[in-house]
Amino acid sequence: MNDNAILASLRGGLIVSCQAYAGEVLFGADVMSRMALAAKEGGAVGIRANSPQDIAEIKARTALPVIGIWKERYADSSIYITPTMREIAAVCDAGSDIVAIDATDRPRPGGAQLPDLIAETRSRYPGVLLMADVSTVKEGLEAERLGFDIVSTTLSGYTPYSPVNDGPDLALVGELAKALRLPVFAEGRISTPDQAAACLRSGAYAVVVGSAITRPELITKRFVDRIVRSAISG
Numbered sequence: 001m002n003d004n005a006i007l008a009s010l011r012g013g014l015i016v017s018c019q020a021y022a023g024e025v026l027f028g029a030d031v032m033s034r035m036a037l038a039a040k041e042g043g044a045v046g047i048r049a050n051s052p053q054d055i056a057e058i059k060a061r062t063a064l065p066v067i068g069i070w071k072e073r074y075a076d077s078s079i080y081i082t083p084t085m086r087e088i089a090a091v092c093d094a095g096s097d098i099v100a101i102d103a104t105d106r107p108r109p110g111g112a113q114l115p116d117l118i119a120e121t122r123s124r125y126p127g128v129l130l131m132a133d134v135s136t137v138k139e140g141l142e143a144e145r146l147g148f149d150i151v152s153t154t155l156s157g158y159t160p161y162s163p164v165n166d167g168p169d170l171a172l173v174g175e176l177a178k179a180l181r182l183p184v185f186a187e188g189r190i191s192t193p194d195q196a197a198a199c200l201r202s203g204a205y206a207v208v209v210g211s212a213i214t215r216p217e218l219i220t221k222r223f224v225d226r227i228v229r230s231a232i233s234g
């Protein structure tokens with residue numbers, strides 16, 4: 001296993017994903033970096049952030065390790081998490097400690113190949129760790145073979161061939177943790193502290209939580225939906 005100090009500082013901890021998109025009320029690097037600082041005060045050991053602007057501001061304000069991504073859509077591919085070298089370079093230049101890349105088994109924009117992106121990133125940014133966002137065990141195994149440093153379950157339920165669960169994909173976390181030598185991060189649909197703890201018990205190295213902590217629109221909606229349901233059923 002990688003003995004990198006950043007990685008070691010994340011072991012067994014909570015990484016909070018702080019993301020808001022253009023058009024949403026919380027969008028903007030100032031708000032996202034305040035959100036990240038609040039997460040730090042609550043004990044987060046790292047932050048996952050989207051876009052060069054947010055990453056740079058969060059690094060400056062919190063000094064926590066940052067998993068950087070940049071979601072961009074291209075017409076010829078359904079891959080959108082740090083899809084091309086353009087986004088990878090921008091995320092690294094912004095100061096990310098780790099860059100997360102979609103490593104699913106789907107065609108990439110412009111027909112680019114994952115091994116080439118990895119090779120170029122390694123040569124241009126030797127100090128940055130590479131995290132593979134995957135949706136299946138097969139993709140996790142391939143990511144390890146290709147030389148990633150970390151595998152995360154981020155995309156389980158978001159590819160047409162992976163199961164859509166209500167909560168985290170604990171089965172995938174457990175299978176990856178058994179099959180890989182790399183650290184496996186649990187990410188996606190972790191809504192409660194109990195679920196986060198269950199991910200660690202299933203073998204996760206660290207846990208990434210986003211919506212349940214940093215998306216008040218969705219948190220509010222969960223409450224409203226529950227209240228409306230209870231009003232209907234009497």
Ligand SMILES: CC(=O)N[C@H](C=O)[C@@H](O)[C@H](O)[C@H](O)COP(=O)(O)O
Binds near residue numbers: 019069081211
């Ligand atoms: C599938 C995809 O695009 N996931 C994104 C990856 O960065 C984010 O939208 C998620 O919020 C993040 O993975 C954390 O997950 P959750 O918000 O469920 O705790």
